[in-house]
Amino acid sequence: AQKVTQAQTEISVVEKEDVTLDCVYETRDTTYYLFWYKQPPSGELVFLIRRNSFDEQNEISGRYSWNFQKSTSSFNFTITASQVVDSAVYFCALSQGAQKLVFGQGTRLTINP
Amino acid sequence: EAQVTQNPRYLITVTGKKLTVTCSQNMNHEYMSWYRQDPGLGLRQIYYSMNVEVTDKGDVPEGYKVSRKEKRNFPLILESPSPNQTSLYFCASSSRETETRREQFFGPGTRLTVL
Numbered sequence: 001a002q003k004v005t006q007a008q009t010e011i012s013v014v015e016k017e018d019v020t021l022d023c024v025y026e027t028r029d030t031t032y033y034l035f036w037y038k039q040p041p042s043g044e045l046v047f048l049i050r051r052n053s054f055d056e057q058n059e060i061s062g063r064y065s066w067n068f069q070k071s072t073s074s075f076n077f078t079i080t081a082s083q084v085v086d087s088a089v090y091f092c093a094l095s096q097g098a099q100k101l102v103f104g105q106g107t108r109l110t111i112n113p
Numbered sequence: 114e115a116q117v118t119q120n121p122r123y124l125i126t127v128t129g130k131k132l133t134v135t136c137s138q139n140m141n142h143e144y145m146s147w148y149r150q151d152p153g154l155g156l157r158q159i160y161y162s163m164n165v166e167v168t169d170k171g172d173v174p175e176g177y178k179v180s181r182k183e184k185r186n187f188p189l190i191l192e193s194p195s196p197n198q199t200s201l202y203f204c205a206s207s208s209r210e211t212e213t214r215r216e217q218f219f220g221p222g223t224r225l226t227v228l
Contacts, residue, residue, distance in 0.1 A: 035216075044219070045219040047216065091156065099163060100146065101205075103156040105153055105154060
């Protein structure tokens with residue numbers, strides 16, 4: 001069965017620090033997609049990135065970067081020079097077929113000024 | 114604007130009073146799903162639909178019903194709500210097209226409290 005584990009329940013850092021959110025997944029599929037979503041205090045889910053299983057290139061988008069390693073079944077997310085606006089709950093998710101995402105438990109990130 | 118809408122956004126009700134949460138998408142997507150979000154558990158799929166009149170159970174279907182009579186709408190029905198259904202609910206849709214089929218578009222969420 002598909003499974004996503006975000007072992008860090010809560011992380012608290014001071015503004016401008018770098019922070020990495022861990023995501024480990026389990027799947028027997030050879031083709032799959034991994035996602036990260038941000039949930040700010042307002043509650044909506046904001047799509048951040050999608051990565052397919054054949055593309056292990058790291059991705060950088062501004063202060064955000066993602067490290068996908070199939071060898072360790074991990075898809076970690078790093079925020080560089082964190083800001084207060086980055087405070088949110090972050091979810092990692094794995095596609096199960098086309099109709100379902102399997103989510104991790106979420107990591108609550110608090111950036112203190 | 115491409116979007117998934119849910120109504121109501123907030124609802125407080127009492128045990129046993131039937132309710133419906135509506136979901137509508139304007140992207141002509143084939144797939145639609147309902148998820149519930151609970152602390153420490155992330156989001157879990159309740160029901161999904163592959164197309165009109167095609168629905169199936171997700172991971173936590175007990176106590177819920179759905180229908181898909183039109184492609185754009187996928188209402189979630191709680192026939193007899195109980196306090197353990199207090200949660201944040203998300204509707205999602207996605208396309209059958211290969212390139213985008215794995216990305217789900219989420220609605221804004223419905224916060225339900227059952228007293």
